[in-house]
Amino acid sequence: MDDPHAEPRVNDYDMPIRFMIGQGRLSIDELAKLPTTEAGLDKELRRRHRADADDPESPLRVGYPLYVWSTAQDLLAGPLTPGTRAALYRLLADQPGLTVAGKVTGPLGRHGVAIVMGTAEGDSEYAPDRAPGFRLVVDPETGRLLANEALDDAAKPIRSVAYEAMGWTDALGERP
Template sequence: MTDRMFAELKPAALDELTEEAYRRRRSADLARAFASPRPAPRRRSRRPFLLLAGTVAAGLTAAATVVALSGESAAPRPPTPTPLAAQPVSPRSFLLAAATTAMREPATSGRYWYVRERTSYRVQSLPSDYQAKIKALVQEQKRTEERLKGDSDGLAAAKKEFERKVTELKMAELPYLAFAADTRESWRAMKQGEPGRTVSNQDVAVTFGSPADEAAWQAAGSPKLVDEEARTRVDDTERVLSIDNPSLTLQNLSALPGAKDTLKRKLDALWQSSPNTANADKNGYLWQTAVDLMTAPLQPGTRSALFEALADQPGITSQGQATDTLGRTGVALSAPTAHTITVRLIIDSETAELLQYEMWDRERPMLKVTLEQMGWSDTLGERPKG
């Protein structure tokens, strides 16, 4: 799962100073932010699932699968109701069908792994104010650490107080509802040492919860809510898959096992060694890591084994059809975790590709990411063909 999704749940740290960390740590109340769907991009044509007879309600041939993770017995209901199918899909059968589809796909490769994603979120604070206050807190913490040097108990207490203040700052909200969305494209080089490219903050859009919210923003002087300038970064850093899996990179994903039981043992070992094991139960970690892997270039066998491993997880229930921000229909599934966080995945039933994921905290939506295109490109800056 992308770092900005779950960084909201992790302790604050000094990397709050960076703009990218600021983006990752914004909580996002996404209700009403997705009223204007974007045109659906073309996707590669693949063979459809071989679903078992009686498993899927009629009319779901072109549907997708939505997986929701929650610490509660039932997934939270979104503020804007999502259409649901009258006859829910069998979660296990659907995931096993996805495994069959994934296994039949040919192995592919390329010079760059390309991902284009559209992220929508609530604007929690004014960027300039937030970063100025964070910098002030960091400077204060540095002075405190210098003064308490050698006092381990005092340093521990000071660190705890610093994190409390940062959390308090993060939880602050504007006196009006404002929402933002932007697009990010990345070309990640598969060859170690070769530069990749990320173009972020494209097509920035700001909307308001109501005319009254927009009027309140105008009354406050119409402050700048987001940075609207696109940014391009080129570097040759070998990037990890996620903060939960620092040992996994795009370069070593091909070494992951292609058999279900072996992959489950590998994922268990990764969970045990994860720096965030204390903050994530095993079942929750598996689903979070599944999102990371679904947006990466896995071998067909590994991708198939991942779906089989998910199908074995207890507590998954079907909730029927749902619709993503591009208007594509999906089938809602839910699975419990130790947290109140709910993650929804939308998986295309013809290709077994991840189309969208969302994060909710009980009834409070936080983040929604639509994967507009993924695939291989052999030229930096060019999108995949087809």
């Protein structure tokens, strides 16, 4: 049987693209307005975390470190400004439970640095597949996200999302 993913695919979504911070969705324009300093981004994410935790309809039940981690998983794959990207990496580095695990090879064979976050007691609800940890594979030269993975007990990927190329174009079929 032929692999349906062997050929490049292009999706032309005729709707606004939204990126997640907690339970909120941000447009590309809103992403561009996020703070570019660690202190500013921390203040904004803490405000959003409190609002999500206090939501009477659907209160968020993860701690702030996993909130920052889940935000990073989504936003680092999006069109962040360089300042916000740098602030997000700095904020990630300050979170308990985070480890820079050194050099790894991502799912597409590219070399990067692994940033690993284990789930804390009570935060395991965050992972629908009950993975004990998560890993971002980052290009240390560019800061570009190469992969986002859920890990098993032996720190082996059980789910991988690899980013071959990211960017924006003006026409379908053009490469970023």
